[in-house]
Amino acid sequence: MKHLNLFEANDFSDKAFKRILVHDSPYFKILNFNFKAGQELPVHSHDIEGEVAIAVIEGNGEFLGKDGATIPARTGDVLVCAIAEPHGIRAATDMRVLVTIAPPI
Amino acid sequence: MKHLNLFEANDFSDKAFKRILVHDSPYFKILNFNFKAGQELPVHSHDIEGEVAIAVIEGNGEFLGKDGATIPARTGDVLVCAIAEPHGIRAATDMRVLVTIAPPI
Numbered sequence: 001m002k003h004l005n006l007f008e009a010n011d012f013s014d015k016a017f018k019r020i021l022v023h024d025s026p027y028f029k030i031l032n033f034n035f036k037a038g039q040e041l042p043v044h045s046h047d048i049e050g051e052v053a054i055a056v057i058e059g060n061g062e063f064l065g066k067d068g069a070t071i072p073a074r075t076g077d078v079l080v081c082a083i084a085e086p087h088g089i090r091a092a093t094d095m096r097v098l099v100t101i102a103p104p105i
Numbered sequence: 106m107k108h109l110n111l112f113e114a115n116d117f118s119d120k121a122f123k124r125i126l127v128h129d130s131p132y133f134k135i136l137n138f139n140f141k142a143g144q145e146l147p148v149h150s151h152d153i154e155g156e157v158a159i160a161v162i163e164g165n166g167e168f169l170g171k172d173g174a175t176i177p178a179r180t181g182d183v184l185v186c187a188i189a190e191p192h193g194i195r196a197a198t199d200m201r202v203l204v205t206i207a208p209p210i
Contacts, residue, residue, distance in 0.1 A: 001170060001190065006181040023185045027156045027207040028133060030185065051132045055160060055203055057181055065106060076111040076162055078203070080128045080135065085106065098160055098183065102132040102207045 006057055006096055012036050017091075022098070029104035035061070035091035043088035050083045052101050059095030064088035073097075111162055111201055117141050122196075127203070134209035140166070140196035148193035155188045157206050164200030169193035178202075 002023060010020045010032050017039045022030040033041060043064045054063065056077045062070040063079050066086040071079065073089060081087050083105065089097060107128060115125045115137050122144045127135040138146060148169045159168065161182045167175040168184050171191040176184065178194060186192050188210065194202060 001168075001176070001184060001186040001192075003168070003176050003182065003184050005179060006183060008181075022183055023156075023158065025156055025185075028158070028205065030158055030183070051128075051130055053128065053133070053135055053205065055162070057160070057162065063106075063108070071106070071108050074110060076113075076201070077108065078111060078127055078135070079106060079108050080130075081106040087106075096181070098203075100133065100158065100205050 006032050010034050012094060017041060024104055028100050028102040031099045033097050033099060035095045037091055037093050040090035041088050043086045045086045046083045046105060048083055048105060050101060050103050051080060052083050052087065052099060054079045055098045057096040057098055059091060059093040061089060061091040061095050064090055111137050115139050117199060122146060129209055133205055133207040136204045138202050138204060140200045142196055142198050145195035146193050148191045150191045151188045151210060153188055153210060155206060155208050156185060157188050157192065157204060159184045160203045162201040162203055164196060164198040166194060166196040166200050169195055
């Protein structure tokens with residue numbers, strides 16, 4: 001069993017969002033991103049098979065999609081999309097998100 | 106893209122924990138369990154390949170393991186284990202958890 005607390009394991013930086021690897025295995029890769037208010041993970045995509053799930057643990061902002069699309073991202077929100085589909089995040093407040101990618105990349 | 110808010114999509118019941126399917130695909134299965142204080146998902150395991158990740162979205166309690174083992178489960182905690190390894194949850198307060206299983210079962 002692997003166990004950690006996201007609030008203890010990762011903090012925030014004024015310079016850029018902070019990312020930690022929570023878990024990597026043949027089954028999935030789990031990452032935690034912390035964003036200070038105003039920081040973002042720009043829209044991007046990977047031309048490969050698989051899906052990504054993004055769960056908002058704390059804070060709020062927007063999920064970003066193609067052509068400038070935005071979806072509210074609040075605590076408790078879960079977004080699931082193909083890794084090949086453009087996706088990103090912008091933080092309105094300090095935000096902690098959990099990202100799961102399967103299969104791992 | 107699929108998008109939902111766990112606080113809106115699922116509620117609590119005095120009778121038993123409430124479970125909803127968030128997502129199911131060839132890559133992973135994502136479920137949300139809501140436990141009222143005192144409710145639990147008893148220790149269990151599946152004799153198959155794969156891993157399960159459990160993220161505590163709200164509340165606190167304990168992760169359960171084999172032979173009566175317990176690990177604190179607080180908001181922001183993430184537990185990852187083999188599906189074949191005994192695991193469970195007991196809620197001390199009302200709890201919302203997000204469970205990701207890969208490959209899906």
